[in-house]
Amino acid sequence: MSDLIVIAFPSEAQAEETRLKVMSLQKEYLIELGDAVVAVKQPDGHVKLHQIFHPSAVGAASGGFWGLLIGLLFLMPLVGMAIGAGAGALGGALADFGINDRFMKDLSEALPPGGAALFLLIRKMTADKVFADLQGAGGTVLRTSLDHTKETALRDALAGHRATIDVGA
Known part of the structure; x- marks a missing residue:
């Protein structure tokens, strides 16, 4: 606890x-x-x-990485990275870690x-x-x-x- x-x-x-x-x-x-x-x-x-911890920045970085990898599969790495970064930033902003x-x-x-x-x-x-x-x-x-x-x-x-x-x- x-x-x-x-x-x-x-x-x-x-x-x-x-x-x-x-x-x-x-x-x-x-x-x-x-x-x-x-x-x-x-x-x-x-x-x-x-x-000290910014969830939206971490979400954008990880989303961009995964978006880039998925984008490479469909031969559109920049689009995949942009969509992944946006989705990750949104998800990170909605998640509240630590103290409210x-x-x-x-x-x-x-x-x-x-x-x-x-x-x-x-x-x-x-x-x-x-x-x-x-x-x-x-x-x-x-x-x-x-x-x-x-x-x-x-x-x-x-x-x-x-x-x-x-x-x-």
């Missing part, structure tokens, strides 16, 4: 820095992410999502203009090591599906306090 963590930051730079830190922890196999999105509230009040975009935009409406929120969908993590690396990152926990002890440890780590948790549960 995945856990959701939403952390608000006063600026996009802080949210992005924390996302990069979490992604580096993934390379060390301390955390496995399902999604990591930075939502920024623009000065005009609109919310912009900065996602509407949920992220609705929750980010509460941010002040210029503020940002980091949305993390976590499949697995070694909580004590991840929280130690996030120590002093700042930010305020808006939402989480973690149990109370881990949520308290996360809040303490973001505030710069040394967090101790029991990860046996």
Whole structure:
């Protein structure tokens, strides 16, 4: 089962820095992410999502590849590639992986203009090591599906306090 963590930051730079830190922890196999999105509230009040995974782009690339192969069979590779890329992009745009975009935009409406929120969908993590690396990152926990002890440890780590948790549960 995945856990959701939403952390608000006063600026996009802080949210992005924390996302990069979490992604580096993934390379060390301390955390496995399902999604990591930075939502920024623009000065005009609109919310912009900065996602690391774009399903429509992936769909267009794979659709173009398969369309090219099928087009080669019928001696029309360019037409096949164009149709495949269009169909793949449409399919990718309709598929919503990770955290629901509407949920992220609705929750980010509460941010002040210029503020940002980091949305993390976590499949697995070694909580004590991840929280130690996030120590002093700042930010305020808006939402989480973690149990109370881990949520308290996360809040303490973001505030710069040394967090101790029991990860046996």
